[in-house]
Amino acid sequence: MHAREAMASSAVDDVHPRLPNAYAPTTPTSPAGEWIRRRSLAAGAFIGLSQSDGTHESRSSPRDAGMESADAAATRSSTKRPHASTTLEYHHSPPKQSPGHNDLARRLSTFGGSTIKALGLASASGLPSQHAPKMDSQLTFFQRHFTKPISPDPEKIHHPDNRRFSFLSRGAFLVGAAMVLLLLGIIAAAVAVTFDNKHQTDDPTGDMIHTDPRSPIRLALLENFPDPTLVLKDGTYYAFATNNAAGIIDRPKNFTEREFGVSNVQIATSKDFINWTLLDFERDPLPKVGEWVTHGVTKGKIQIPKSQVWAPGIIKRDTDNKYVMYYSANKHAEDNKTESARVPVKGRHPPPHCIGAAVSETDDPAGPYTLAPDLLACHFDQGGAIDAQPFRDTDGTLWIAYKIDGNNIGHGGSCGNTVAPIMPTPIKLQRMKTDGLTKDGEEITILDRIESDGPLVEAPVLAKSPEGIYFLFYSSGCTRAPTYDLKYATADTITGPYVRAAKPLLKTGTYGLLAPGSADVLADGDGGFDMVFHARVRAPQGGVRAMFTTKLRFEGREVRIVRANSTLEDD
Known part of the structure; x- marks a missing residue:
């Protein structure tokens, strides 16, 4: 492993010390493992290195067309940050997103989804998850607002087959609240009418009488x-x-x-x-x-x-x-x-x-x-x-x-x-x-x-x-x-x-x-x-x-x- 790669790897280890081998290839010569390793290092371009003097520098996102290599990114990082004593920090503001971000997350999810999940790469780098919105878009209005997931598995949480109606859902709660308010309104109106009918003649002057022809009482x-x-x-x-x-x-x-x-x-x-x-x-x-x-x-x-x-x-x-x-x-x-x-x-x-x-x-x-x-x-x-x-x-x-x-x-x-x-x-x-x-x-x-x-x-x-x-x-x-x-x-x-x-x-x-x-x-x-x-x-x-x-x-x-x-x- 080159010295620059080792330094970048060490920086990642500082962020995820409990998962040092989560993204490392099982076999050093494995092409898939090497590809994942390089893509993971490339993601480090979204992380700023804070030097001992406290200065910051943000990194631009690689794009699908003309993406620079992981070695080049590591070399530039080493050139701009000559000090050996460095620490990793998250920027206060997420980097500007680009289509390359989404493509990177998609490709990494395809070939190493578990690795990204373990690293929390999407959240750490400010990348939005494309899987949840895509699956959520497959849900109907009823499923989105009136159901809850059967299984808590994040991969299935937005799948239509994993949804079931729930009275605790947002839609059910809102409809229930609306029905309660409507019922209270009806009851209030009925009480008001009853009270009015009962007490409309409490005024000693009385009310105009409209005699019901079916009544035994006649005006x-x-x-x-x-x-x-x-x-x-x-x-x-x-x-x-x-x-x-x-x-x-x-x-x-x-x-x-x-x-x-x-x-x-x-x-x-x-x-x-x-x-x-x-x-x-x-x-x-x-x-x-x-x-x-x-x-x-x-x-x-x-x-x-x-x-x-x-x-x-x-x-x-x-x-x-x-x-x-x-x-x-x-x-x-x-x-x-x-x-x-x-x-x-x-x-x-x-x-x-x-x-x-x-x-x-x-x-x-x-x-x-x-x-x-x-x-x-x-x-x-x-x-x-x-x-x-x-x-x-x-x-x-x-x-x-x-x-x-x-x-x-x-x-x-x-x-x-x-x-x-x-x-x-x-x-x-x-x-x-x-x-x-x-x-x-x-x-x-x-x-x-x-x-x-x-x-x-x-x-x-x-x-x-x-x-x-x-x-x-x-x-x-x-x-x-x-x-x-x-x-x-x-x-x-x-x-x-x-x-x-x-x-x-x-x-x-x-x-x-x-x-x-x-x-x-x-x-x-x-x-x-x-x-x-x-x-x-x-x-x-x-x-x-x-x-x-x-x-x-x-x-x-x-x-x-x-x-x-x-x-x-x-x-």
């Missing part, structure tokens, strides 16, 4: 028609309601409807219990109120009667076929000042209501009605009396159920009565004589609020099933909040005791309703019952209480809401 009047009551006469339904200015939430300031609040009592009619007509305010069945009622109208652009007539109840009198209307209204100022002194709760409270009566001039339930002189119930010291509803039992006895308005003198909170101490709001039952105007004995309490009722119970209505079971319908919660609902209780006798049903008949969310309650029921003559009630909706005049209708069936001690299959017979 009868998109007007402020609260506390409806029902009468059937000669094939015509008559619905009566509280004045149309009562209880509106967020009324527009520029709303100037002429009829707003003019009627003491509203009236609407229908021939089929489906299509309803709201009569003009001039058809007010109660154009005048008793002398005990506060008279006049409020000041402002919209003038509302100070009487504040609420929740009429109507029944036909057997003695002359005339109708008796029960209503509640504000008592006039002198009485309010006198009676309010007996109210045991300090603070400002709305004027209490009292219950009065009127009789129709003819047998037409639409009136007009003549006022009865006497009050039927007041209970000033307990907050007033409202929501009188008559009921005639199968034995002909006439009763009136009504509510003591205790929350009217409550200590605050929802509907004025959720701050302790909570005031009672009992439902009373009063027996009446046949004229419908005279009390027959003392009233009794048949129900009162409990904790689950919230601030109150109100709007009592009695019905009797064909099996003889008494049903007491009532509302609980606050009519200005989504907590308002419609419940019922049952008893074997009209005076009780009444046992509450396990769950409300209607509540916010049922059939898309908001704050349903204040119902009335009427036997249809076919074993079923018609029911009217109000629920909150959004209308041009604000958040109003519109009238809805449905059908009921009594099954034992349970009430079922059903769809109407046909129009009904007269009472």
Whole structure:
């Protein structure tokens, strides 16, 4: 071996001291071994020799055309680096590559691949491996991104036959992540829609109602028609309601409807219990109120009667076929000042209501009605009396159920009565004589609020099933909040005791309703019952209480809401 070759060989040994014979020919005279040795030495042209003075010099890559011999490269290296004390270093920047590099790596891989692998020649010299990219180019998109090698052998790692799908692959991970994000998006959208559907009516003004024709609940009047009551006469339904200015939430300031609040009592009619007509305010069945009622109208652009007539109840009198209307209204100022002194709760409270009566001039339930002189119930010291509803039992006895308005003198909170101490709001039952105007004995309490009722119970209505079971319908919660609902209780006798049903008949969310309650029921003559009630909706005049209708069936001690299959017979 020449001295120059020995020096180059020694330099290579310094880089790979553990592999001194990895590239040496087994037989010194072997042509293949000599060729590999010379090519390996030629690769040394890519390695800089650092002399003792620390100077560097890079080498150019040999090219396929006119490649210089290994001896010439070694001679030039020896000539330019005369010092004997030299060390091998990798340049900080890889040498400029040329086609000769690739050809050299390919040829060495063909004739001595194991030698190059052992020396790490490609990486040490900055040569890119052509085998991996070439094999990788044979892989399909799926194989490149969704598979992993079965065998870790570097020679087979990019071979198509050595690939298998893996959930740990980059593509599978990205697709999985995308699917998870998509699923989360769908779930979030579904939750948002569900939340919106559930809470879209949390706004007390309510939403516009789109009645599903398959629903047993029908929107009868998109007007402020609260506390409806029902009468059937000669094939015509008559619905009566509280004045149309009562209880509106967020009324527009520029709303100037002429009829707003003019009627003491509203009236609407229908021939089929489906299509309803709201009569003009001039058809007010109660154009005048008793002398005990506060008279006049409020000041402002919209003038509302100070009487504040609420929740009429109507029944036909057997003695002359005339109708008796029960209503509640504000008592006039002198009485309010006198009676309010007996109210045991300090603070400002709305004027209490009292219950009065009127009789129709003819047998037409639409009136007009003549006022009865006497009050039927007041209970000033307990907050007033409202929501009188008559009921005639199968034995002909006439009763009136009504509510003591205790929350009217409550200590605050929802509907004025959720701050302790909570005031009672009992439902009373009063027996009446046949004229419908005279009390027959003392009233009794048949129900009162409990904790689950919230601030109150109100709007009592009695019905009797064909099996003889008494049903007491009532509302609980606050009519200005989504907590308002419609419940019922049952008893074997009209005076009780009444046992509450396990769950409300209607509540916010049922059939898309908001704050349903204040119902009335009427036997249809076919074993079923018609029911009217109000629920909150959004209308041009604000958040109003519109009238809805449905059908009921009594099954034992349970009430079922059903769809109407046909129009009904007269009472």
